[in-house]
Amino acid sequence: MDRISAQKDIFKKVVNKENSSIFVSLGVFAVSVAILKSRLGNFLVPQL
């Protein structure tokens, strides 16, 4: 139990409100690159 709470504390120290902007940006970047690199990115191409 102590081990889990210690791990939660570490997580809270790393991901807090102050640097949430960094993690949001990283997440958006990772998801966007994954979409563009895969076939999912083709939804941006108009089928005329």
Added chain:
Amino acid sequence: MDYIQTLFTSVNQVGEKIDSYKSSLNLINPGTCENLSKEVSKDILLSNYAFTGVRADVTKGFCTSPWFTVSHAFALGSQVLPPYSFSTMFGGEPLFLRGSVDNDGAVQAMLNCTWNSNVLSKVQMQLSNGAVPNMCQIEHDHKGKDFSFSFKAMNPWYEEKLTGIYIISLLQSVTPKLSLGVEALWQKPSSSIGPEEATLSYMTRYNAADWIATAHLNGSQGDVTATFWRKLSPKVEAGVECQLSPVGLNHSAALMTGPKPEGLTSVGVKYEFAQSIYRGQVDSKGRVGVYLERRLAPAITLAFSSELDHPNRNAKVGLGLSLELPGSDEMIQQQQQQLAAQTA
């Protein structure tokens, strides 16, 4: 004497071996450090295109070889563009000159000199009597077979000691797709303003033909910028840019409010059709932007720019009209040929 001759021969042999090894790698020129993430930052994202208010440009060309044009630009409701500016452009081999003056008397001048296909020198000057500081920038670019070298001096001056900002950068291909680069900046303001500063930045670029990934690390502040670009079809390109900073993306604001980690990711897409170009962008702070440019007639282009900042409940809208008047029969023919080629 024999020793010196032997030494020179050995050095030559080593040089030849290095050259032959580099030739066997089939390396190509990686582009310049300035254009490391050009495909995303300059071609897709709206930072170079977005404007607010109403804008009108009237350009008249006088000859094509060498190219010479004059233009009048009018702007209303813009905080960046002056209400009126007059500019001229002269382009030929090897010189390209551009000059402009606005209603406040601020003068901007640019001179590019292409010594040969691999060596280019640039001089830029900005003189004004207002809030914008005077600026002089001298730049020299050298492109090798597998590297690019650049030297830049901003406001170089000598008053007791050398002052100004000096930047040296090198981008080197290490494989046909991967290139690595380093940039050194030395800033020496006059002693009354502050201490001197030196920083190193590191960069890398991976070009896999239909997609390009780049990363840039600022060694002193720890700012990281990563981009990814992909050509989805011949007319559609998409790109992502991620900027992370441990002290804040706006460094001057961070000095006032204190350092705060900040990140911003912008995703953009560009559609390029025969008569129109559409650009759209959305970022991780909830801002949505669009820039549309449409050629209504061979000489008339209409531009529309808009940005919606949802969290701050703010909106910016811009409308622009460009007229390009041909000055001679030769230019009219050229314009018609271009139009025919686009519609074909």
